[in-house]
Amino acid sequence: MATLSLNNLKKSYGSTEVLHGISLDVADGEFVVFVGPSGCGKSTTLRMIAGLEETTSGIIEIGGREVNNLEPKERDIAMVFQNYAIYPHMSVKKNIAFGLRSSKMPKPDKEKRIQEVAGILDMVDLLERKPNQLSGGQRQRVAIGRAMVRDPAVFLFDEPLSNLDAQLRTQMRLEIKKLHQRVGNTIIFVTHDQVEAMTMADRIVIMKDGHIQQVGTPAEVFHKPANTFVARFIGAPSMNLLAGQIEGATARLKGDVQVAVPTLENAGRRDILLGVRPDDLHPNSGNPIIGGKVILREPLGSETLIYVDTPSGEIIAKADGRTPPNVGDIVELGALPENLHIFDTESGEALT
Amino acid sequence: MVAAPGTPRASSDALLNTQRSRRPRNMGQIIRWLLLFIGGILMIMPIAYMISTSLKWPHEVYNVKLIPDEPTIENYTYVLEDGRFYWWFVNSIIIATITTICNLLFDSLVGYTLCKFRFPGRQIVFIAILSTLMIPTEMLVIPWYLMSQSFGWLDSYWGIMFPGLMTAFGTFLMKQFFESVPDDFIEAARIDGLNELQIWWTVAMPLVKPALAALAIFVFLGNWTAFLWPLIVTNSVDMYTIPVGLSGFGDEADVAWELIMTGAAISTIPTLVVFLIFQRFIIRGVVMAGLKG
Numbered sequence: 001m002a003t004l005s006l007n008n009l010k011k012s013y014g015s016t017e018v019l020h021g022i023s024l025d026v027a028d029g030e031f032v033v034f035v036g037p038s039g040c041g042k043s044t045t046l047r048m049i050a051g052l053e054e055t056t057s058g059i060i061e062i063g064g065r066e067v068n069n070l071e072p073k074e075r076d077i078a079m080v081f082q083n084y085a086i087y088p089h090m091s092v093k094k095n096i097a098f099g100l101r102s103s104k105m106p107k108p109d110k111e112k113r114i115q116e117v118a119g120i121l122d123m124v125d126l127l128e129r130k131p132n133q134l135s136g137g138q139r140q141r142v143a144i145g146r147a148m149v150r151d152p153a154v155f156l157f158d159e160p161l162s163n164l165d166a167q168l169r170t171q172m173r174l175e176i177k178k179l180h181q182r183v184g185n186t187i188i189f190v191t192h193d194q195v196e197a198m199t200m201a202d203r204i205v206i207m208k209d210g211h212i213q214q215v216g217t218p219a220e221v222f223h224k225p226a227n228t229f230v231a232r233f234i235g236a237p238s239m240n241l242l243a244g245q246i247e248g249a250t251a252r253l254k255g256d257v258q259v260a261v262p263t264l265e266n267a268g269r270r271d272i273l274l275g276v277r278p279d280d281l282h283p284n285s286g287n288p289i290i291g292g293k294v295i296l297r298e299p300l301g302s303e304t305l306i307y308v309d310t311p312s313g314e315i316i317a318k319a320d321g322r323t324p325p326n327v328g329d330i331v332e333l334g335a336l337p338e339n340l341h342i343f344d345t346e347s348g349e350a351l352t
Numbered sequence: 353m354v355a356a357p358g359t360p361r362a363s364s365d366a367l368l369n370t371q372r373s374r375r376p377r378n379m380g381q382i383i384r385w386l387l388l389f390i391g392g393i394l395m396i397m398p399i400a401y402m403i404s405t406s407l408k409w410p411h412e413v414y415n416v417k418l419i420p421d422e423p424t425i426e427n428y429t430y431v432l433e434d435g436r437f438y439w440w441f442v443n444s445i446i447i448a449t450i451t452t453i454c455n456l457l458f459d460s461l462v463g464y465t466l467c468k469f470r471f472p473g474r475q476i477v478f479i480a481i482l483s484t485l486m487i488p489t490e491m492l493v494i495p496w497y498l499m500s501q502s503f504g505w506l507d508s509y510w511g512i513m514f515p516g517l518m519t520a521f522g523t524f525l526m527k528q529f530f531e532s533v534p535d536d537f538i539e540a541a542r543i544d545g546l547n548e549l550q551i552w553w554t555v556a557m558p559l560v561k562p563a564l565a566a567l568a569i570f571v572f573l574g575n576w577t578a579f580l581w582p583l584i585v586t587n588s589v590d591m592y593t594i595p596v597g598l599s600g601f602g603d604e605a606d607v608a609w610e611l612i613m614t615g616a617a618i619s620t621i622p623t624l625v626v627f628l629i630f631q632r633f634i635i636r637g638v639v640m641a642g643l644k645g
Contacts, residue, residue, distance in 0.1 A: 052539050073545035085540035089558040102545030146544075 002063030002076070002153035003028050004049065004186060009058035011044055011210075019044055019210045021058070026188065026203075031180050033189045035197035036207035036233070042190045045207075046156050049188060050079050063153050073102065078147035079156040082163065084139045086131050092142050093118075093127040099149045117149045120182070137168045144176070148183070157189040161196060173199055194234050198222070206230050222277075223339075228348040231275050231341065237305065239341070240281065240315040241273040242290075246342060246351075255311020259289045262337045263352045271345035278305065280339035281317040283331040289340070290315070291332045294325050308333060399620075405613035413609045427614035437615060439590050440597035444619070447509060447582075447593060448575040451516050455571040456564055458518040463526025464552050468538060478527070484520045493584055500585055507587045516575060522567050529563035530556060569630045576623055594619045 004026040011019040019041045026032050034042040047053040049060055051072035060067050067075045078099065086095045096117060100110050118124045121141045131139055140160060147155055157176070161169045177200050180187055191197055197204045198218045206213040206221060206229075213233075214226040225231035231239040244253035251259045251274045259274060276289075283306065292310030304324035306317050308331060317333050325331050342351040405413060406427050408420045415421075431437050466478050496515050497506075505511035533556050541551045557564070579595040586592055592600070598615040601608045 050539075050543060052542070072539075072543045077543065079540065079543050081536040081540060083534055083536050085534065085536035087537060087555060087559075098541075099544050146540075150544075 002186060003061075004154055004188065005059075005061040005064075006045070006049070007059040007061070009045065009048060009060065010056045011041070011048060011053065012056045017056075017210065019048075019056075022210075022212055024205060024212070024215065026186060029184045029186055031177075031187045031189065031200060031202045032205060033191060033197040033201035033203075034205045034207060035191055035194055036213075038192060039209075040207040041210040042192075042205075042207050043158055046079075046158055046188060046190045049075075049154070050077055050156050051075050076153040077156055078150055078152040078154075079158065080140075080143045080147050080160045082159040084131075084143040084160075084163075086139055086142045086146065088131050090130075091127065092123060092129050092131070092134070092145075095131070095142050096127075096145045096149050099146045103150065113149055117145045120148070120179070121145050136164050137172060140164065140172055141175075144179070148179075151185075153186065155185050155187045157187065159191055160189075161191070162193070169196075176200065194236070198234070204234075206233060208233075224350070225275075225341065226350055228273060228275070228343045231343065231350075235277055235279070237278050237316050239275045239277050241275050241343070242312045242315065243345065244272055244274055244312070246270055246272045251340075251342065253290070253312040257290055257310070257312050259340065260337070261340050261342055261352065263340065264342055272351065273343040273345055273348075275341035275343060276315075276335050276339060278316040278318050281315070281333050281335045283317060283319050283325055283333055285334035287336060288332040288334040291330065294327050294329045294331055297324060297327060299324070306331070402613045402616055402620075405610055406617045408610055410608070410610055427610050428618070431611055431614045431618065436589060436592075436597060437594075437618075440592050440594045441619070443509075443591060444576055444593045445622075447512050448572050450509075451513050451575045452568050452571045454513075454517040455519060455522045456568060459522030459567060460526045460530075460557065460560070460564065461552065462518070462523045463528075464530050464556055466523070467527045467530035468533075468535070468556075481520045481523050485524075489580060493581055496581065497584055506585055507591050509591075511585045512582050512591075512593070515581060516571070516578075519571065522571065525567055525570075526560065526563055529560040533559050565630050569626060572626060573623055576619070 004024075006022050006024045009019060009022040010017060022041075022045055024032075034045060036042050044053060048055050049062075051067065051070060051074075055068055062075055062077065087098065090098065093114060096114050097110065100113065103110070105113070114127075115124070118127055121144060123138070123141055123145060126134065126138060126142075131142065134142065143160070160176075161172050164172060173196060176189075189196075189200060201218055203215060203217055204221050205215050208229050214221055214230045216224070216226075221230055221234050225234065225239070228241060231241065242253050244251050244257075244259075246252075246261070246264065247269050249261055249264045251261050251272060253259060253274060261274070281289075290310045290312060292308040292315070294306050295309050295314070296307035298305040298307075299321065301321055303321045304319045306319050306325060308315055308317055310333075315333070317331075319325060340352070343349065344351055400418060404418050404420060407423045407425070408415070409422060409424055409426070412420055412422070462481070466474060466481075492515065500506050500511045500514075505514065537555050537559070538551055541555045546554065577595060578593065579599070582593045583596045583599070586596060589597070589600075594615065598612045598619075601611040601615065
């Protein structure tokens with residue numbers, strides 16, 4: 001186990017800079033998830049940590065040791081790839097043992113270690129099988145087993161669940177989380193799926209266009225998004241953002257709607273976006289902020305999403321699943337003041 | 353009135369339509385089979401004549417009959433008892449085998465490097481290698497000969513083998529096959545601590561076995577039947593390969609076709625066996641080299 005530190009990491013391909021100075025400290029045993037849309041630089045960052053991509057500038061430290069100029073094998077890391085990268089011509093056992101090839105461990109110890117890992121991953125009966133005789137989830141476990149067998153300081157996962165179907169993905173998510181609790185290694189996990197990020201991470205790193213947008217616990221990035229990108233990216237459905245102006249602690253929205261934002265401190269007068277998550281916005285609750293006509297309902301069982309046409313634009317709110325308003329009903333939507341977010345229109349940065 | 357489906361009228365209409373649409377397809381099929389049949393005959397006839405001639409007496413050789421009037425195995429006895437043929441056979445085996453092994457190693461190493469490594473000039477090197485495919489052997493034999501002469505390689509195994517130890521075609525074939533090996537495999541092996549040569553040997557090579565089998569057959573057959581260069585570079589009869597040796601059967605006044613055909617028939621056996629075993633790999637190899645990339 002070890003800490004990981006990225007210091008002003010940059011990456012360029014020719015004259016194009018794709019990572020613009022990534023800095024991050026990961027604690028020993030922490031589960032950190034990099035999340036962001038395609039092309040945001042999360043996989044590049046991971047590959048640079050692994051030593052599969054050269055670093056243009058900046059420093060990578062693993063366990064307090066600078067590893068920039070070390071080969072991947074010397075970095076004490078293991079990686080699980082999106083396509084598993086398990087060798088089709090080798091049995092499960094040989095695939096797992098492959099990680100120990102360059103180890104100087106005595107043969108009986110290697111055998112013991114393989115059995116131990118197979119036991120943890122519930123694969124003892126599969127050891128003699130070839131990868132083409134395994135299901136997607138089993139293949140993924142073999143890939144994790146090959147990484148685990150070396151007991152590396154840092155585990156790197158590059159979108160390992162994206163090739164699995166939804167049910168298996170949920171199951172593997174749980175297994176990886178349990179595995180982390182059991183072995184306690186530092187894990188860096190890359191995904192484009194915000195649900196994966198929210199459910200697995202100790203801390204989430206949200207990236208866009210080669211920049212870190214926010215680093216925080218799942219609760220922090222959900223409840224205190226640093227900017228409009230994070231507000232939109234995290235949470236499904238994403239946060240409602242209504243254009244308007246701020247004056248003191250009152251937001252004036254389109255259609256002459258006024259919303260008091262007591263949490264706002266001295267923002268002056270400027271163009272803003274008022275954000276409120278559908279999960280925090282309910283019809284006929286206390287502290288009404290905006291009214292409108294229900295134009296669509298999406299029943300989800302325990303709750304129903306309602307699409308409401310307001311003078312300030314269309315917004316989504318959550319209603320009770322048993323007695324939701326009907327399409328055509330006029331509703332007053334309310335939210336607690338602490339759940340209202342104000343973002344600067346120009347920079348997108350949060351003001352609350 | 354429209355007949356309901358399933359009524360005799362509907363069924364007969366359907367039958368008529370099917371017959372109409374089948375007729376041209378059948379004609380097309382007949383033409384295709386005819387062409388294939390002609391092609392097959394054209395390919396089999398020389399082999400049939402080779403075997404037929406090898407079973408004829410000298411006076412019957414110029415008789416075009418496929419079945420000899422008086423079949424004999426005398427030619428086989430003569431050729432097999434002739435010490436020269438034995439040496440030519442051994443020479444051919446040694447040359448074809450060593451060249452095949454070298455091709456498998458060198459072509460796959462170069463193919464792998466060109467496919468999986470990014471370095472300046474990679475594309476130029478690949479194009480340069482490919483462009484050598486456009487130069488016919490006939491143009492190369494003179495520089496090869498001058499080279500062999502200056503290095504003292506004339507009339508030696510090395511002299512016969514060196515031009516074919518690595519081929520542009522083999523490099524291209526292997527490069528195309530290595531494209532199908534995911535980069536993740538190589539990177540995973542790198543992280544697991546293997547060096548580049550170990551990755552090539554342990555991870556990449558087992559995954560391109562069909563290509564190696566196909567290349568082995570191509571190279572083996574090519575060298576087994578090579579004629580021009582072995583003829584030029586060898587002087588002593590003991591260094592001849594089978595094709596060169598066979599061409600010398602007979603004397604100045606007459607060519608002993610029955611003996612040449614007997615030798616050719618015997619020399620076909622190993623290649624035929626190799627081909628029958630590995631033909632599915634050949635087809636896959638050709639398809640991959642032709643369609644991928």
